[in-house]
Amino acid sequence: MIGGLKPLYLKKLKLINYRNYESINIDFTSQINILRGPNAQGKTNLIESIYYLAIGKAYRSARENQITRWNNNYFGITGEIINKFGKSVLKIAYNNSDDFNKEIKINGIKTKKMADLLGNLTAVLFAPEDLNIIKGSPLERRKLLDNDISQVSPDYYVKLQRYNKILIQRNHLLKKISFCAKGYKELEVWNIQFLNICEDIIIKRLQVLEKLNPLTRLMHRKLTNGKENLEFKYLFNKNEQIKKEQSITKLLNEELKKVKEDEICRGITLMGPHRDDLIFTVNNNNLKLYGSQGQHRSAVLSIKLAELEFFKAESGEYPILLLDDVFSELDKERREKLISIIHNKYIQCFITTTEDCFSLWDDQKDISNFYVEKGTLKCN
Ligand SMILES: Nc1ncnc2c1ncn2[C@@H]1O[C@H](COP(=O)(O)OP(=O)(O)O)[C@@H](O)[C@H]1O
Ligand SMILES: [Mg+2]
Numbered sequence: 001m002i003g004g005l006k007p008l009y010l011k012k013l014k015l016i017n018y019r020n021y022e023s024i025n026i027d028f029t030s031q032i033n034i035l036r037g038p039n040a041q042g043k044t045n046l047i048e049s050i051y052y053l054a055i056g057k058a059y060r061s062a063r064e065n066q067i068t069r070w071n072n073n074y075f076g077i078t079g080e081i082i083n084k085f086g087k088s089v090l091k092i093a094y095n096n097s098d099d100f101n102k103e104i105k106i107n108g109i110k111t112k113k114m115a116d117l118l119g120n121l122t123a124v125l126f127a128p129e130d131l132n133i134i135k136g137s138p139l140e141r142r143k144l145l146d147n148d149i150s151q152v153s154p155d156y157y158v159k160l161q162r163y164n165k166i167l168i169q170r171n172h173l174l175k176k177i178s179f180c181a182k183g184y185k186e187l188e189v190w191n192i193q194f195l196n197i198c199e200d201i202i203i204k205r206l207q208v209l210e211k212l213n214p215l216t217r218l219m220h221r222k223l224t225n226g227k228e229n230l231e232f233k234y235l236f237n238k239n240e241q242i243k244k245e246q247s248i249t250k251l252l253n254e255e256l257k258k259v260k261e262d263e264i265c266r267g268i269t270l271m272g273p274h275r276d277d278l279i280f281t282v283n284n285n286n287l288k289l290y291g292s293q294g295q296h297r298s299a300v301l302s303i304k305l306a307e308l309e310f311f312k313a314e315s316g317e318y319p320i321l322l323l324d325d326v327f328s329e330l331d332k333e334r335r336e337k338l339i340s341i342i343h344n345k346y347i348q349c350f351i352t353t354t355e356d357c358f359s360l361w362d363d364q365k366d367i368s369n370f371y372v373e374k375g376t377l378k379c380n
Helices: 041-057 127-131 138-152 154-180 184-223 249-265 293-315 331-346
Strands: 009-018 021-029 030-034 073-082 084-094 100-104 109-111 121-128 232-235 276-280 318-324 351-355 366-372 376-379
Touching: 009 041, 021 041, 021 376, 030 041, 030 232, 041 073, 041 084, 041 121, 041 138, 041 318, 041 351, 109 249, 121 293, 127 138, 127 293, 138 184, 138 276, 138 293, 154 184, 154 249, 184 232, 184 249, 184 293, 276 293, 293 331
Parallel strands: 030 351, 030 366, 121 318, 318 351
Antiparallel strands: 009 021, 009 073, 073 084, 084 100, 100 109, 232 276, 366 376
16 A cells, blocks of 8 residues: 555445345455456456446446346445545446336435446456457447546546437438438438537547557557557548547548438448447557457557556546456466556456465455355455
8 A cells, every 4th residue: 555545445345136146245455355266156247246336337238137136126236435535335226127227326315327426436347358359349449448438537428328319310310211211301400410429429539549548558568578569549430540630520521421322221320439440559560460369468458557547647546457367368477567567556456366366466465365156255
């Protein structure tokens, strides 16, 4: 701990009917929490529940009824967190009856807006599937960026929700036009809203990338002893790299004109932030096309470390770090680098592992060890 101060941290967690946890109530240390246990016992589920508390949804795209413990119709997650403002209690409850659904309470006060939850407990998650960020689908990369931005700018989350609604309406209208050639005027009206929100989202993403990029570059240089220069760029509508000085309004208008006929023909929106992507380069070579698996791994680790710094810069506090099974995926050198970084910073960390990794730390006084078995947690 630095200077006796405590970082942002999750002090207590209570789960009810969350996946294979019937009812648990745990206290965590503000430093390193190791969750050890054999496979299929609930380690990932626990990490998932903590991340749920941070972003208000499950990262594995699971629906609430999948998360609810089998043969039950509700679940609850309650977390006591300590951040720079002091103590707060975040509570999310779900009930599958129509008139209840999802309820969020912050310090006992009900809120209807998910945006109110965001930013209370910021978290960076690093799970084995993240190792596919570079190779995987554009959706994965957009999710990474959108989740990060939403946590520090809840307004952005609200915009994304609005965008998705507009997209549904616009697609509906395009289908109608393609089917019965009616609704052209209505489309013009929708386009104004659509273009405005596209612009807002893209501008925000570009602003964040401008902050994330130097942090990622720095982390990656450290990780590769200065050998590799990692960069990422925003890919607009699959083929155009937006330059900062370009007018985004103009670009969006031009692009919409280009796809207009195709959109009507196919009855679907063919441009916008939901189709954008990121490209990663190492020493100017496209990492997806030319990088080795080892380079992908290092790049993802650098991105995760940069995310930590990004949250710190935006909110003044390091987020909590959730490492699900990644130790076994990283080689000794990368693992040691990661440990030294966690150790030197002001970060609460949750690490799942099947093997004993206690010995990896020189200084063990700030470590809490838990044994996870069949949806129970024992502190040892
Ligand atoms: N909704 C659910 N209700 C009860 N058990 C569940 C639910 N969803 C998953 N499980 C159980 O959780 C276990 C997997 O937990 P997980 O956290 O992924 O394991 P691990 O410890 O390997 O990370 C499996 O045994 C699975 O059957
Ligand atoms: Mg797991």
